[in-house]
Amino acid sequence: MSKKHKKEHHEEHADETWLIPYADLLTLLLALFIVLYAMSSTDSKKFQDMSKAFNIAFNNGIGVLDQSSIISQANQMENTQDIKRREDTKDMSEQQRQALQKQEQQDLENLKKQVDQYIQSNGLTTQLDTKLNQSRLTITISDSSLFAPGSAKVKPESRKLAIEISNMLTKYSDYEVVVSGHTDNVPIHNDEFESNWELSSMRAIRFMNIVLDNKQLNPKNFSNIGYGEYRPIASNDTAAGRSKNRRVEVSIIRKYADASKTVSVPASGAAK
Known part of the structure; x- marks a missing residue:
């Protein structure tokens, strides 16, 4: 009897711990096949959305799959703004809508x-421009008045301009504001920036950060x-054309745009 118990005590079972990583591997393969199927059977818009997601995840949104995804992202943002404005006004009467537009x-x-x-009062007609159209009021600022060449650090003497713009915006703090950076087509590659994408993006961020030092404005x-x-x-x-292309734009977006009834107001005394 004792021998029988001793035999049972030493009986061994097959090691099944390998099933756990094997199941994980099967799950990852299934996810891969789903992604490959989606890419092969859906339209280009869905592929662009996926491209943008990979860009953001792996390289801060710039150029892992396609740099054009940044422009797609900008266009998508503008389309979203238009949809939101339509949603905000869809339940209004025509009279209410007209009053808000006015x-x-x-x-x-x-x-x-x-x-x-x-x-006019500060002699900035060659450095700033304003334009009001059917979708937004745009304040265009020459990059030479804000930044040294190849740099995204706002000049100390130019911080006053950002502060003045932020003070003006406090009376209109419920409007959406988009700050965009633009460059010319001369390639850049220095210790700080590898492309015009990065330079234009960082210039927009740095200028916006100064504007948002004003606590009366809602960062939301x-x-x-950055459009590069x-x-x-x-x-x-x-050279003159490239100088115009190097700029930062502050756009105050209309909430109740109506292209058929909104007039375009030209800049007054600002450089074209």
Whole structure:
């Protein structure tokens, strides 16, 4: 009897711990096949969305799969803004909508006039420009007035400009504001930036950070983006054109845009 118990005590069982990593591997393979199937059977928009997700996850949103995804992201952001504005007004009566559009037009015209007066009184007509159209009020600032060449650090003497703009925005703090950076097409590669994408993005961020030092502004209403060299306003074939393309734009977005009823107001005394 004792021998029988001793035999049972030493009986060994097969080691099944290998099943756990094996199951994990099967799960990862299944996820991979789902991703491959989605990429092969869906439209280009879904692939761009996936590309953007990988860009953000692996390389801070820049150029892992396709640098054009940054522009797609910007366009998507603008489309989202348009959809949100339509959602905000869909339940309003026509009379209410018109009243809000009228007030908004007055707000943006007043803000534009305030900025234009600052431009004139400080002799900044060659460095700043304002433009009001059907979708936004845009304040365009030449990069030479804000940054040294190849740098994203705002010049100490230019911080006053960002502070003045932030003070002007406090009366209109419920509007959405987009700060965008732009460069010319001359490639950059230094110790700080490897591309114009990075330079334009960081310039927009640095300027926006100074504006948001004003605690009367809600950071929730602000966003920034870098367009690099891909949204020029002049030809890059000349030095003058490249100078115009190097800029930071502060855009105050309309909430109740109506292209058929909103007039475009030209800049007053600002450089074109």
